[in-house]
Amino acid sequence: MTLATYREPGDATGSRTESMSAPRGVARFVLVGAYLGLVLTKAEVVSWYRIQEMFRFEAFHMYGVIGAAVATAAVSILLIRRFGIRTIDGDDVEIATKEPLWRRGLFGGTLFGLGWALTGACPGPIAALIGAGSTGYLVVLVGAVIGTMLYGGTRHRLPH
Amino acid sequence: MNLPGLLTQPWPWYVAGPAVGLVVPLLLLLANRPFGLSSNLRHLCAALPMRGTYFDYDWRRVGGWNLLVFGGIALGGLLGGVVLGDPGPVRVAASTQAHLQALGVVQGDGLAPAALFGWQAILAGPGLVFGLVGGILIGFGTRWAAGCTSGHAIMGLASGQWPSLVAVIGFFAGGLVTTHLVLPWLLPALLGGTP
Numbered sequence: 001m002t003l004a005t006y007r008e009p010g011d012a013t014g015s016r017t018e019s020m021s022a023p024r025g026v027a028r029f030v031l032v033g034a035y036l037g038l039v040l041t042k043a044e045v046v047s048w049y050r051i052q053e054m055f056r057f058e059a060f061h062m063y064g065v066i067g068a069a070v071a072t073a074a075v076s077i078l079l080i081r082r083f084g085i086r087t088i089d090g091d092d093v094e095i096a097t098k099e100p101l102w103r104r105g106l107f108g109g110t111l112f113g114l115g116w117a118l119t120g121a122c123p124g125p126i127a128a129l130i131g132a133g134s135t136g137y138l139v140v141l142v143g144a145v146i147g148t149m150l151y152g153g154t155r156h157r158l159p160h
Numbered sequence: 161m162n163l164p165g166l167l168t169q170p171w172p173w174y175v176a177g178p179a180v181g182l183v184v185p186l187l188l189l190l191a192n193r194p195f196g197l198s199s200n201l202r203h204l205c206a207a208l209p210m211r212g213t214y215f216d217y218d219w220r221r222v223g224g225w226n227l228l229v230f231g232g233i234a235l236g237g238l239l240g241g242v243v244l245g246d247p248g249p250v251r252v253a254a255s256t257q258a259h260l261q262a263l264g265v266v267q268g269d270g271l272a273p274a275a276l277f278g279w280q281a282i283l284a285g286p287g288l289v290f291g292l293v294g295g296i297l298i299g300f301g302t303r304w305a306a307g308c309t310s311g312h313a314i315m316g317l318a319s320g321q322w323p324s325l326v327a328v329i330g331f332f333a334g335g336l337v338t339t340h341l342v343l344p345w346l347l348p349a350l351l352g353g354t355p
Contacts, residue, residue, distance in 0.1 A: 028190050029225050033232020034239065036183050041240030041271075042167075043176030048272040049250045052260060055332075055339035058253040061173050066313060068177020073195075073318035076185035087192045094192055098316060098323040099306070105327030108304025109312070113334020115297025117343070118290065120272055122309040123302060124197040124233055126295075129271060131234030132241020136277035139288060143295020145208075148201040150296065151303040152214035158304060 037128045046128045048120025055117050104160040115147075167244050170251070184315055193225055196311025198302035200230045241271065263344065264351030275351055286350050305330065 044050045045065055054062035079085065080093050087093060116122055119140050121129060126144065129137040151158075171179075187193045203223030206215040219227075249267050257267060265273050274281065281287030302308040305327045307316060313331065316324020 025191070025225070026228055029228035030232040030235070032183060032186050032190065033229035033234075034236040035186075035232075036180065036229070037233035037236020037238075038240040038244075039171070039176050039179045039236070040233070041237045042171045042244065042246075043173065043180075044170050044250050044271065045176065045180075046237070046271055047250045047252075048277070049252045049256065049260070049267065051335070052339060052343075053252040053256040055335045056256055056259065058256045064173030065177040065180065066309075068174060069181035069314050070317045072178040072181025073184035073314055074320075076181070077188075077319050080185065080188065085189065087189050089192070091192055093188050095188070095319050096194060098312075098321045101323060102326045105305050105312070105323050106330045108301045108306070109327040109330020110301070110334040110337075111297050112301025112305055112308060113331040113336075114338050114342070115294045115301060115334075116309075116331060117335040117338035119277075119294035119298065121298070122198075123201060123298065124230075124308075124310055126298075127197075127230050127233040128237035128241070131237025131239075132245070132271060133238075134241075134270065134272050134277060136279055136282050136287065136291065137272075139282055139291035140277075140295040140298070143292040144201050144299035144302075145204050145295075146292070147296035147299025147301070148205050148303050149210055149299075151300045152202075152205065152210065152212050155214060155304070160304075 033127075036124065037131060040125055040128045041132050046121060046125035046132070051117060051120040101160050104158075107159065168246050170246055181314065181318070184318060187229075191225065194311070195315040196307055197226070197230060197233075198298075198308035198311060199223060200226050201299050202303060203227055260347075263347040265347060290350065301334070 040046050043061075043065055045062065050059075050062055053059045077095065085093065112122075119126075119137075121137065121140060123144065126137050126141050130141065184195045187195050200223065202215065203219045203226065206217060206219035206223070207227075209215065247269065249269055250271060260267065264275075266275065268274055276287055276290055278287065282291065298308075305312065307324065307327060309331065312324040312327040317328065
Protein backbone atom coordinates (compact mmCIF):
# COMPACT_ATOMS: atom_id res chain seq x y z
CA MET A 1 0.00 0.00 0.00
CA THR A 2 1.49 3.27 -1.09
CA LEU A 3 0.00 6.60 -0.16
CA ALA A 4 0.65 8.91 -3.04
CA THR A 5 -0.05 12.61 -2.74
CA TYR A 6 -3.29 13.52 -4.47
CA ARG A 7 -2.89 15.34 -7.74
CA GLU A 8 -5.55 16.03 -10.27
CA PRO A 9 -4.90 14.53 -13.66
CA GLY A 10 -2.99 16.93 -15.83
CA ASP A 11 -1.13 18.35 -12.84
CA ALA A 12 0.92 15.21 -12.77
CA THR A 13 2.02 13.18 -15.73
CA GLY A 14 3.75 9.85 -15.78
CA SER A 15 3.19 9.25 -12.08
CA ARG A 16 2.18 5.67 -12.52
CA THR A 17 3.19 2.85 -14.77
CA GLU A 18 0.62 2.19 -17.43
CA SER A 19 -0.70 -1.25 -17.99
CA MET A 20 -3.79 -0.40 -20.01
CA SER A 21 -2.75 -2.02 -23.19
CA ALA A 22 -5.23 -3.66 -25.42
CA PRO A 23 -8.35 -5.76 -25.10
CA ARG A 24 -7.97 -7.04 -21.55
CA GLY A 25 -7.49 -3.50 -20.28
CA VAL A 26 -10.48 -2.23 -22.19
CA ALA A 27 -12.74 -5.16 -21.31
CA ARG A 28 -12.24 -5.01 -17.56
CA PHE A 29 -13.19 -1.34 -17.37
CA VAL A 30 -16.28 -1.73 -19.55
CA LEU A 31 -17.36 -4.79 -17.53
CA VAL A 32 -16.93 -3.06 -14.17
CA GLY A 33 -18.92 -0.12 -15.53
CA ALA A 34 -21.69 -2.36 -16.88
CA TYR A 35 -21.92 -4.18 -13.55
CA LEU A 36 -22.20 -0.86 -11.72
CA GLY A 37 -24.75 0.53 -14.16
CA LEU A 38 -26.89 -2.60 -13.79
CA VAL A 39 -26.87 -2.38 -9.98
CA LEU A 40 -27.53 1.38 -9.90
CA THR A 41 -30.46 1.01 -12.28
CA LYS A 42 -32.02 -2.06 -10.66
CA ALA A 43 -31.80 -0.50 -7.20
CA GLU A 44 -33.47 2.66 -8.61
CA VAL A 45 -30.58 4.72 -7.23
CA VAL A 46 -30.73 6.59 -10.54
CA SER A 47 -34.38 7.52 -10.09
CA TRP A 48 -35.36 11.17 -9.60
CA TYR A 49 -38.21 9.97 -7.36
CA ARG A 50 -35.81 8.05 -5.10
CA ILE A 51 -33.60 11.14 -4.71
CA GLN A 52 -36.59 13.26 -3.67
CA GLU A 53 -37.62 10.52 -1.23
CA MET A 54 -34.07 10.51 0.20
CA PHE A 55 -33.84 14.27 0.70
CA ARG A 56 -37.30 14.22 2.31
CA PHE A 57 -36.14 11.43 4.70
CA GLU A 58 -39.18 9.35 3.79
CA ALA A 59 -37.49 6.00 3.19
CA PHE A 60 -34.35 4.19 4.28
CA HIS A 61 -33.60 2.78 0.80
CA MET A 62 -31.02 5.33 -0.45
CA TYR A 63 -29.32 5.61 2.94
CA GLY A 64 -29.11 1.84 3.05
CA VAL A 65 -27.54 1.66 -0.41
CA ILE A 66 -24.98 4.41 0.25
CA GLY A 67 -24.24 3.24 3.81
CA ALA A 68 -23.77 -0.40 2.80
CA ALA A 69 -21.64 0.66 -0.18
CA VAL A 70 -19.33 2.74 2.04
CA ALA A 71 -19.12 -0.07 4.62
CA THR A 72 -18.32 -2.69 1.97
CA ALA A 73 -15.70 -0.47 0.35
CA ALA A 74 -14.17 0.40 3.75
CA VAL A 75 -13.89 -3.25 4.81
CA SER A 76 -12.38 -4.09 1.40
CA ILE A 77 -9.74 -1.36 1.74
CA LEU A 78 -9.04 -2.46 5.32
CA LEU A 79 -8.47 -6.05 4.16
CA ILE A 80 -6.28 -4.92 1.25
CA ARG A 81 -4.15 -2.85 3.66
CA ARG A 82 -4.10 -5.43 6.47
CA PHE A 83 -3.01 -8.31 4.29
CA GLY A 84 -1.04 -6.34 1.72
CA ILE A 85 -3.18 -7.73 -1.09
CA ARG A 86 -1.73 -6.88 -4.50
CA THR A 87 -3.36 -6.15 -7.83
CA ILE A 88 -3.73 -8.92 -10.41
CA ASP A 89 -0.66 -7.42 -12.08
CA GLY A 90 1.29 -7.89 -8.84
CA ASP A 91 1.56 -4.19 -7.95
CA ASP A 92 1.04 -2.52 -4.58
CA VAL A 93 -2.44 -1.04 -4.34
CA GLU A 94 -2.24 2.74 -4.48
CA ILE A 95 -4.85 5.00 -2.92
CA ALA A 96 -4.13 8.69 -3.40
CA THR A 97 -4.87 10.95 -0.45
CA LYS A 98 -7.21 13.85 -1.17
CA GLU A 99 -5.82 17.36 -0.95
CA PRO A 100 -6.27 18.66 2.63
CA LEU A 101 -8.61 21.43 1.52
CA TRP A 102 -12.13 22.12 2.76
CA ARG A 103 -13.46 25.15 0.88
CA ARG A 104 -13.67 23.41 -2.48
CA GLY A 105 -15.56 20.48 -0.94
CA LEU A 106 -17.98 22.69 0.93
CA PHE A 107 -18.72 25.24 -1.82
CA GLY A 108 -18.38 22.94 -4.82
CA GLY A 109 -20.11 20.13 -2.96
CA THR A 110 -23.08 22.34 -2.15
CA LEU A 111 -23.44 23.42 -5.79
CA PHE A 112 -23.32 19.78 -6.87
CA GLY A 113 -25.95 18.94 -4.22
CA LEU A 114 -28.28 21.59 -5.67
CA GLY A 115 -27.96 19.95 -9.09
CA TRP A 116 -28.19 16.42 -7.71
CA ALA A 117 -31.64 17.07 -6.22
CA LEU A 118 -32.81 19.04 -9.28
CA THR A 119 -31.94 16.31 -11.79
CA GLY A 120 -32.03 13.28 -9.49
CA ALA A 121 -28.70 12.21 -10.89
CA CYS A 122 -25.00 12.37 -10.15
CA PRO A 123 -22.39 11.74 -12.88
CA GLY A 124 -22.57 7.92 -12.89
CA PRO A 125 -26.37 7.75 -12.94
CA ILE A 126 -26.48 10.22 -15.87
CA ALA A 127 -24.80 7.53 -17.99
CA ALA A 128 -27.02 4.79 -16.55
CA LEU A 129 -30.20 6.77 -17.28
CA ILE A 130 -29.20 7.48 -20.88
CA GLY A 131 -28.51 3.75 -21.34
CA ALA A 132 -31.78 2.86 -19.64
CA GLY A 133 -33.69 4.84 -22.27
CA SER A 134 -34.18 8.15 -20.43
CA THR A 135 -32.36 9.84 -23.28
CA GLY A 136 -33.51 13.28 -22.13
CA TYR A 137 -30.62 13.06 -19.65
CA LEU A 138 -28.34 13.81 -22.60
CA VAL A 139 -29.34 17.41 -21.87
CA VAL A 140 -28.11 17.01 -18.28
CA LEU A 141 -24.85 15.52 -19.58
CA VAL A 142 -24.36 18.46 -21.95
CA GLY A 143 -25.07 20.80 -19.04
CA ALA A 144 -22.51 18.98 -16.88
CA VAL A 145 -19.87 19.34 -19.60
CA ILE A 146 -20.69 23.05 -19.90
CA GLY A 147 -20.43 23.38 -16.10
CA THR A 148 -17.04 21.70 -16.19
CA MET A 149 -15.89 24.12 -18.91
CA LEU A 150 -17.08 27.04 -16.79
CA TYR A 151 -15.17 25.70 -13.77
CA GLY A 152 -12.03 25.25 -15.89
CA GLY A 153 -12.27 28.88 -16.95
CA THR A 154 -12.97 30.38 -13.53
CA ARG A 155 -11.22 28.10 -11.03
CA HIS A 156 -8.30 30.45 -10.47
CA ARG A 157 -10.70 32.97 -8.99
CA LEU A 158 -12.51 30.48 -6.73
CA PRO A 159 -11.58 29.61 -3.14
CA HIS A 160 -10.22 26.10 -2.74
CA MET B 161 -41.25 -16.13 -7.33
CA ASN B 162 -39.63 -17.14 -10.61
CA LEU B 163 -36.12 -16.12 -11.52
CA PRO B 164 -37.04 -13.46 -14.12
CA GLY B 165 -39.34 -11.88 -11.52
CA LEU B 166 -36.52 -11.80 -8.98
CA LEU B 167 -34.28 -10.09 -11.51
CA THR B 168 -36.75 -7.52 -12.81
CA GLN B 169 -38.20 -6.38 -9.50
CA PRO B 170 -36.29 -3.54 -7.81
CA TRP B 171 -33.29 -4.78 -5.86
CA PRO B 172 -33.29 -4.05 -2.10
CA TRP B 173 -30.65 -1.84 -0.49
CA TYR B 174 -28.91 -4.74 1.25
CA VAL B 175 -28.18 -6.31 -2.13
CA ALA B 176 -27.43 -3.14 -4.08
CA GLY B 177 -25.33 -1.36 -1.41
CA PRO B 178 -22.67 -4.06 -0.99
CA ALA B 179 -22.73 -4.64 -4.77
CA VAL B 180 -21.91 -0.96 -5.38
CA GLY B 181 -19.24 -0.99 -2.66
CA LEU B 182 -17.50 -3.94 -4.36
CA VAL B 183 -16.66 -1.68 -7.31
CA VAL B 184 -13.95 -0.11 -5.12
CA PRO B 185 -11.88 -3.30 -4.56
CA LEU B 186 -12.68 -4.43 -8.13
CA LEU B 187 -11.09 -1.31 -9.63
CA LEU B 188 -8.19 -1.37 -7.15
CA LEU B 189 -7.33 -5.03 -7.61
CA LEU B 190 -8.05 -5.33 -11.34
CA ALA B 191 -6.42 -2.08 -12.40
CA ASN B 192 -5.09 -0.07 -9.41
CA ARG B 193 -7.54 2.73 -10.17
CA PRO B 194 -9.65 4.78 -7.74
CA PHE B 195 -13.46 4.78 -7.98
CA GLY B 196 -14.59 8.25 -9.02
CA LEU B 197 -16.76 9.17 -11.97
CA SER B 198 -17.01 12.96 -12.14
CA SER B 199 -13.45 13.34 -13.48
CA ASN B 200 -14.94 11.90 -16.68
CA LEU B 201 -16.61 15.28 -17.23
CA ARG B 202 -13.16 16.83 -17.32
CA HIS B 203 -11.89 14.09 -19.65
CA LEU B 204 -14.84 14.75 -21.99
CA CYS B 205 -13.91 18.44 -22.07
CA ALA B 206 -10.27 17.59 -22.74
CA ALA B 207 -11.35 15.27 -25.54
CA LEU B 208 -13.62 17.86 -27.19
CA PRO B 209 -10.96 19.52 -27.11
CA MET B 210 -11.37 22.48 -24.78
CA ARG B 211 -8.67 25.09 -24.46
CA GLY B 212 -7.16 26.17 -21.14
CA THR B 213 -4.66 24.69 -18.70
CA TYR B 214 -7.33 22.70 -16.88
CA PHE B 215 -8.01 20.68 -20.02
CA ASP B 216 -4.51 20.53 -21.43
CA TYR B 217 -3.44 16.96 -20.72
CA ASP B 218 -3.39 13.57 -22.38
CA TRP B 219 -6.99 12.54 -21.65
CA ARG B 220 -6.60 9.12 -23.27
CA ARG B 221 -3.73 8.13 -21.01
CA VAL B 222 -5.06 9.76 -17.82
CA GLY B 223 -8.78 9.19 -18.25
CA GLY B 224 -9.29 6.64 -21.02
CA TRP B 225 -9.91 3.87 -18.52
CA ASN B 226 -12.50 5.91 -16.62
CA LEU B 227 -14.36 6.89 -19.79
CA LEU B 228 -14.61 3.16 -20.53
CA VAL B 229 -16.17 2.66 -17.08
CA PHE B 230 -18.55 5.55 -17.84
CA GLY B 231 -19.57 3.98 -21.15
CA GLY B 232 -19.94 0.62 -19.42
CA ILE B 233 -22.39 2.20 -16.96
CA ALA B 234 -24.62 3.17 -19.89
CA LEU B 235 -24.52 -0.47 -21.08
CA GLY B 236 -25.46 -1.58 -17.56
CA GLY B 237 -28.30 0.94 -17.60
CA LEU B 238 -29.53 -0.59 -20.86
CA LEU B 239 -29.41 -4.05 -19.28
CA GLY B 240 -31.04 -2.98 -16.01
CA GLY B 241 -33.53 -0.48 -17.39
CA VAL B 242 -34.60 -2.06 -20.68
CA VAL B 243 -33.71 -5.78 -20.80
CA LEU B 244 -34.45 -6.42 -17.12
CA GLY B 245 -36.54 -3.29 -16.71
CA ASP B 246 -39.28 -3.13 -14.12
CA PRO B 247 -42.48 -2.00 -15.83
CA GLY B 248 -44.53 0.58 -14.00
CA PRO B 249 -43.77 3.53 -11.77
CA VAL B 250 -41.01 3.62 -9.15
CA ARG B 251 -42.67 2.70 -5.85
CA VAL B 252 -41.42 5.42 -3.54
CA ALA B 253 -42.97 6.15 -0.14
CA ALA B 254 -46.65 7.15 -0.25
CA SER B 255 -45.83 10.46 1.47
CA THR B 256 -43.26 11.28 -1.24
CA GLN B 257 -45.78 10.43 -3.97
CA ALA B 258 -48.45 12.61 -2.38
CA HIS B 259 -46.06 15.52 -1.92
CA LEU B 260 -44.76 15.39 -5.49
CA GLN B 261 -48.28 15.06 -6.85
CA ALA B 262 -49.30 18.20 -4.96
CA LEU B 263 -46.38 20.01 -6.65
CA GLY B 264 -47.71 18.97 -10.06
CA VAL B 265 -45.54 15.92 -10.77
CA VAL B 266 -47.65 13.24 -12.44
CA GLN B 267 -45.77 10.00 -11.83
CA GLY B 268 -45.91 7.78 -14.88
CA ASP B 269 -43.78 4.76 -15.71
CA GLY B 270 -40.04 5.10 -15.66
CA LEU B 271 -37.24 6.35 -13.47
CA ALA B 272 -37.79 10.10 -13.93
CA PRO B 273 -40.81 12.32 -14.63
CA ALA B 274 -41.47 12.83 -18.34
CA ALA B 275 -42.72 16.36 -17.62
CA LEU B 276 -39.13 17.35 -16.72
CA PHE B 277 -36.86 14.95 -18.63
CA GLY B 278 -38.97 13.78 -21.57
CA TRP B 279 -38.13 15.08 -25.06
CA GLN B 280 -41.50 16.80 -25.35
CA ALA B 281 -40.72 18.87 -22.23
CA ILE B 282 -37.17 19.50 -23.46
CA LEU B 283 -38.25 20.67 -26.92
CA ALA B 284 -40.95 22.87 -25.37
CA GLY B 285 -38.27 24.72 -23.36
CA PRO B 286 -38.82 24.18 -19.61
CA GLY B 287 -37.19 20.75 -19.59
CA LEU B 288 -34.23 22.08 -21.55
CA VAL B 289 -33.57 24.87 -19.05
CA PHE B 290 -34.19 22.57 -16.08
CA GLY B 291 -31.81 19.88 -17.36
CA LEU B 292 -29.12 22.32 -18.47
CA VAL B 293 -29.14 24.28 -15.20
CA GLY B 294 -29.09 21.05 -13.18
CA GLY B 295 -26.28 19.68 -15.33
CA ILE B 296 -24.21 22.88 -15.08
CA LEU B 297 -24.50 22.72 -11.27
CA ILE B 298 -23.39 19.08 -11.36
CA GLY B 299 -20.42 19.76 -13.64
CA PHE B 300 -19.26 22.96 -11.98
CA GLY B 301 -19.88 21.62 -8.46
CA THR B 302 -18.23 18.23 -8.83
CA ARG B 303 -15.12 19.63 -10.43
CA TRP B 304 -14.85 22.38 -7.83
CA ALA B 305 -15.29 19.73 -5.13
CA ALA B 306 -12.92 17.38 -7.02
CA GLY B 307 -15.35 14.50 -6.74
CA CYS B 308 -18.94 13.34 -6.55
CA THR B 309 -20.96 10.61 -4.87
CA SER B 310 -18.56 7.91 -6.06
CA GLY B 311 -15.22 9.64 -5.48
CA HIS B 312 -16.04 11.36 -2.20
CA ALA B 313 -19.06 9.66 -0.61
CA ILE B 314 -17.97 6.09 -1.37
CA MET B 315 -14.23 6.02 -2.20
CA GLY B 316 -13.27 8.97 0.00
CA LEU B 317 -15.31 8.08 3.08
CA ALA B 318 -14.35 4.41 2.82
CA SER B 319 -10.65 5.31 2.81
CA GLY B 320 -11.12 7.64 5.79
CA GLN B 321 -10.40 11.00 4.15
CA TRP B 322 -11.78 14.06 5.91
CA PRO B 323 -11.95 16.34 2.83
CA SER B 324 -14.45 13.84 1.42
CA LEU B 325 -16.60 14.13 4.54
CA VAL B 326 -16.67 17.91 4.06
CA ALA B 327 -17.73 17.41 0.43
CA VAL B 328 -20.48 14.93 1.36
CA ILE B 329 -21.83 17.41 3.92
CA GLY B 330 -21.93 19.94 1.07
CA PHE B 331 -23.72 17.44 -1.22
CA PHE B 332 -26.47 16.96 1.35
CA ALA B 333 -26.72 20.63 2.24
CA GLY B 334 -27.26 21.48 -1.43
CA GLY B 335 -29.71 18.63 -1.96
CA LEU B 336 -31.79 19.64 1.06
CA VAL B 337 -31.93 23.23 -0.17
CA THR B 338 -33.17 22.14 -3.60
CA THR B 339 -35.74 19.65 -2.33
CA HIS B 340 -37.11 21.74 0.53
CA LEU B 341 -36.65 25.34 -0.64
CA VAL B 342 -36.39 25.39 -4.45
CA LEU B 343 -38.59 22.62 -5.85
CA PRO B 344 -41.68 23.56 -3.77
CA TRP B 345 -42.04 26.75 -5.83
CA LEU B 346 -40.16 25.78 -8.99
CA LEU B 347 -42.11 22.61 -9.78
CA PRO B 348 -45.57 24.23 -9.51
CA ALA B 349 -44.32 27.13 -11.62
CA LEU B 350 -43.04 24.71 -14.28
CA LEU B 351 -45.80 22.13 -14.13
CA GLY B 352 -48.85 24.09 -13.08
CA GLY B 353 -49.48 22.47 -9.68
CA THR B 354 -50.22 24.25 -6.41
CA PRO B 355 -47.51 24.76 -3.78
